[in-house]
Amino acid sequence: MSDSLGSGGKVCPQCRRTLPFSEFHSNVRRSDGLAFYCKSCANVRSEQSRRKRGVQERRQSTEPVPPGSKWCPDCDTIKPLAEFAQTKSKASGYHSYCLPCHNARGIETNIRLHGSSREYHLRRRYGIGQAEFDELVAEQGGVCAICGGPDPQHVDHDHRTGWVRGILCFNCNGGLGQFRDSPEFLAGAITYLKGTTWQRTLIHPGVYRISSPMRGRPPSRSS
Structure with a gap:
């Protein structure tokens, strides 16, 4: 175990407090299985890094979000979860933005990147x-x-x-x-139409003969 681990907790090198193990995120890549900084300091460092990269500060709803609902930061509206697209990439299982805002962002991205x-x-x-x-x-x-x-x-x-x-x-x-792009099916359809549709055949300039279909049945009187 690392020297920063005490009998009842671990020392965070940022705030230098000895905190319970539960105040540290898990990190299987470290020997002690815990993150280097406590959760509070890790959040502060993460936000500072986002600011340096030009990422805007995370906004939060000014009103409590009831169960079964989600807040959309673009339109600043609390809506039912059914109005958010589902995704496996988010822990909540839903995209950050409601469907109208999500679609609007997609259109804006397509215009910006592709015209x-x-x-x-x-x-x-x-x-x-x-x-x-x-x-x-x-x-x-x-x-x-x-x-x-x-x-x-x-x-x-x-x-x-x-x-x-x-x-x-x-x-x-x-x-x-x-027709599933099938020349055979299309040829069969042509043969079928020729055999079931009244044909108009030119037999003399300006003179046509109407031929009855080879198969089929006439409509009933009640139709």
């Missing part, structure tokens, strides 16, 4: 930026690569390789996802 939330999303999810996105849309003539609808906004990518394939409208992008 916009859109740029951050494109970079993180697809590995391209807004400039590359605009180039792809321009190469497609400013329309959806499948249906030709104007102003497509959704990035289509290969889920196996992450390779960006084109820019699609909401419906076409969702349709590919529902």
Whole structure:
């Protein structure tokens, strides 16, 4: 045991008081299993270090925080725990800021580091930026690569390789996802539609023949 340990406690080298072992944090890396400074002095030193690094002083609620609630330092409001995002990185199990403030901080960070939330999303999810996105849309003539609808906004990518394939409208992008990017399923859907949908066939300039579907049943009279 260290010489700073007495029969009933340990001497803190900062305040030079002999205090009970319970007044020291645990530290398994030290021979005595206790922190070098007492809890009070450790807190003071920690705050001094934060000030030197430019970290603002920790704020606390001016009102008692009831059980099941938490104080948000950004909006200075006590709210139920349900209004805070959960996290395993905090001892309390919840983020420091309520959901609106937490989201606002995320947006501010994205704008500060990436220029916009859109740029951050494109970079993180697809590995391209807004400039590359605009180039792809321009190469497609400013329309959806499948249906030709104007102003497509959704990035289509290969889920196996992450390779960006084109820019699609909401419906076409969702349709590919529902068919699981399978050419076989899409071909089957085309065959199915041709066999169950009335067809308009050109038989002479300006003359069309309406062909009935090969299968299916007509709607009931009550429908």
